[in-house]
Amino acid sequence: MLFKLKIVYHWLCIKWRGSFSDRTALEQHQQKHLDAFANEVLTKSRFYAPYRVNGKFLWESLPQITKAEFMENFDAINTCGIKKEEAMKLALESEKSRDFKSEINGITVGLSTGTSGKRGLFLVSENERAKWTALVLSRVIRPQLFRKQKIAFFLRANSNLYASVQSALFEFHYFDIFKPIETLLSELNAFKPDVVAAQPSVLMDIAAEMKSKKVQISPKQIISFAEVLHESDKAFLFSTFAVPIGEVYQCTEGFLGYSCKFGTMHLNEDFIKVDKEWIEQDKFYPIITDFSRSSQPVVKYKLNDILQVKESPCPCGTSLIGIEKILGRDDDVLIFGHTKIYPDLIARRIALVCDEFSNYSIIQTGAKALEVQIDCGQNDFETLSKNFDQAIIELLNEFVITGVKLNYKHQVMRNPGSKHRKIMRSTWE
Ligand SMILES: [Zn+2]
Incomplete structure (x- = not known):
């Protein structure tokens, strides 16, 4: 019950803060939370604590890091005293057994393989899970009055991070994408979801089966995540499902962005500070500092996704930065x-x-x-x-x-x- 209360608490905080129509207010919010993050979280990290001089963190002196450095310094970066070797062993075991209740001292351990195929480890506390869930519920899933929403979630691993929300309003069902597609489709037919969330290649498989009438579902919302959704695939999905195709920009490092009702991808700058390494006039690599994390701080972390800035303001009125397109990974x-x-x-x-x-x-x-x-x-x-x-x-x-x-x-x-x-x-x- 405590966990659900935490979700409600974070959900209320997000709603209360509103959508930041004013950029200055957003930046003040960021600064306040960055300071608190530095004092409460970074001081507990062996990797970051030495950068505190005279009671102050000098942001400029904190190193920018990549995924490889992040993994190399895993033990020193995390604030829970968890060793990489121990976490990796546990994550690999649960990956093999497909039993994803892997925890060390109450911290969920997850394994990720990015599109690069390189393995990454992530740690998430219960409070962080509650925050993540509240953010997804408030930004991504459209509420429906007086009806429980059934959400079909296609994932490669059912980490506790995702499987934790069952309530009067939502019912999550996890589909293991390692199962044969025929099995998944018959499960999907039986579940009759209101929302289908999956990577575009899986959504395309489902859409193809819808066309051939092997799958008969009528979701109210489709959510695409984990891979780049190309315009042509988006159009095909829209023509098949005839409902909005929402996009979530989520990676191991966190929930980075979502598409608003006008279809613009906005980065979650109320949780993450995004610095930009410009490649061209309107294209950049994001360097993220996630001030909502506590178990495994993500600080000045360079992603190798290439993002293109949206030049015109979005009609939704938020001052969270708009992204025209995720152009793909550097090695794409x-x-x-x-x-x-x-x-x-x-x-x-x-x-x-x-x-x-x-x-x-x-x-x-x-x-x-x-x-x-x-x-x-x-x-x-x-x-x-x-x-x-x-x-x-x-x-x-x-x-x-x-x-x-x-x-x-x-x-x-x-x-x-x-x-x-x-x-x-x-x-x-
Ligand atoms: Zn918008």
Whole structure:
């Protein structure tokens, strides 16, 4: 019961604060919470405590870190005295047994594999879980009056983080994406969800089965997370489900953003300070400091996602920064000499020639080589590959890139349960 009360408490705090229509008020809020975070949390971290000089943390002197450094310094960074070795052992055991109640001294331990396939460990306390849940409930899930909302959540691991909310208002059902898709679909049919939350590749599978009438559900809301949702897939999902497709920007490091009712992705700057490392005029790598965390501080942590800023203000009126697009991960960008082609651009060009078809992967396998994997199903492979050829060559020509070899494969390589990357660069260098 205490846990539910905590959720209600945090939910009320978020509602009471409102949506920060004033940027100055938002920045004051950030500063106040950053100071409290430094004094109450960073002082307990062996890694960060030495940066306190004369009772004050000098933010400028705190190091910027990457995922690799974060994992390397796991023991010193976390404030719970948890050792990486011990946490990893526990997380791997629960991953194998598919029993996800792994805790050390009341702290949930979770394992994540990012799209890079590198393993990460995360620690979450009960209070942090309550905060996370309150934020999801207040920002993402649209409430319905007088009806319990059934939420189908497709995940690779059922961490306590996600499975904790059952109440009079919500019923969560976890779908293990390591199970065969047929099993998942029949479970989904039986559950009849109001909300379906999954990564885009899983949503696309469900949508395809909806079209062939193998799945008959009528959700009121679709939520996409964990992979980049390309415009063409979003349009296909919308045409299938005929309901809003919400986007959540969530990674191991936290719940970073959500799409408002006008479809703009806003970063949760009332919980996270976002510094920007600019790549181009409107594109940046986010460097995040999550001042809502306590068990495992995330400070000046550089993500390798590339975000594009939305230039015009969003009609919803919030001063939380708007993101035009998540352009994909750094290693999803194709590189030819000094020229970069962003994954989103390629996906849009393919969508133009291939209509609703989307089951493909384009992988840069060499300095001048692309492998195009196509799962053509009922479609004709010859015609599809010709269309792909046309779209890709046209795009390369526009960038004055010549001599690129395209190698076509009849099948999309996908590991069950892993994140699907439509466009990526393999490490041949
Ligand atoms: Zn908005």
